[in-house]
Structures are given as C-alpha cells and as structure tokens.
Amino acid sequence: MAQDGRVMKAILRGILKGVYEGNEEYTPSFIKEQILSLAGPEELEQWIDEATAILGEAAKGSWELKQFDTFLPQLGWSDPFQYEAKVFWKENRGKIAELLSSGSRWNNSLARFNWRMDVKTRERKVVGEQNVSTAIIEFEIAPPKQVTATVDPNRVVRFEMSKDPG
Numbered sequence: 001m002a003q004d005g006r007v008m009k010a011i012l013r014g015i016l017k018g019v020y021e022g023n024e025e026y027t028p029s030f031i032k033e034q035i036l037s038l039a040g041p042e043e044l045e046q047w048i049d050e051a052t053a054i055l056g057e058a059a060k061g062s063w064e065l066k067q068f069d070t071f072l073p074q075l076g077w078s079d080p081f082q083y084e085a086k087v088f089w090k091e092n093r094g095k096i097a098e099l100l101s102s103g104s105r106w107n108n109s110l111a112r113f114n115w116r117m118d119v120k121t122r123e124r125k126v127v128g129e130q131n132v133s134t135a136i137i138e139f140e141i142a143p144p145k146q147v148t149a150t151v152d153p154n155r156v157v158r159f160e161m162s163k164d165p166g
Contacts, residue, residue, distance in 0.1 A: 005080030007044075010035050011051050012088040018058075019052065022101045022166060028052075050075055051085070059096050065089060111142035134162040 018026030032044050056069050068089045072082045138158045146159045
C-alpha cells in the first residue's frame, strides 16, 4: 500500500501517547490494530519501528527541525510521510523534551524564582546609614511528580537579606 500521510500521523500520535506520555494502552500492537485498515501488517510494523527509532534519536539529541528534516530522506519514506513527520516534530518537540525531562527528575526542582531590591532612605544627618538596601527573595520548590494528590506539591520560601550595620 502507498505511504498515506494519515498512517504516519496516526503512528506518531500513538508513539507519543504510548512511549512519551506513558499511556500503557498504546503499545505497538495496539497502534497496528487501530491502523490496520489503512496499511498492510508487515509494512505497518516496519513504519512503527522506524518512527519510534527516529523519534527516540531526535528526542535524545534534542534535534532542531532542520536536523530532523535532513535525517528523514535516509528512511526512504514518501513525501506525505516525511511531511507528517516534520509537522509532528515541529508541533511536539517541546512537549516531548519536557516529558523526558520531567520523567528523569528524582529530586525537587525550582518552579518559580522572584526577587527585588528595596532601598530604604534615611536622613542625611546620620552618617553611614543612608540608602540601606535590602534584597527580598522568593522561590517556589516543586517536588517531582506526586503519586498521591493529598500532598501539597508546591512550597514557597521567602526571605530578606540586608547589610548588617553592626
């Protein structure tokens, strides 16, 4: 059967859901069953394997669209297949990178960081205490993905720092 762009689109979406989003229902055999009406079983298996391999290499190497585009012709895919793969990578590259990054975190991470400087001015008569600056820091720490929803996932830390006059 000819390489129809709809087939590649379905394969790539299935790989995204199964491999990167962790949906256990989306196995290669499940993807093959869902698309079987559009292509033969032998070629589908080959296309799923090729698409999984190229997405894995591209994700591992943090490929830009240009790198992804130069690798596609080596697979011998038709123009509709290559087009769908390029569109998919352009739309989902950031999402896949974030999913891989969040899946590899074991410790807390910095979710947000804010700071500001306050300058307190005083009378000119007191020498040495004119324009005292204070830094106010606030950051939010988020633990890795929580298994239960009962734990508050975010913690905020606020503190001030200033020059000790003594």
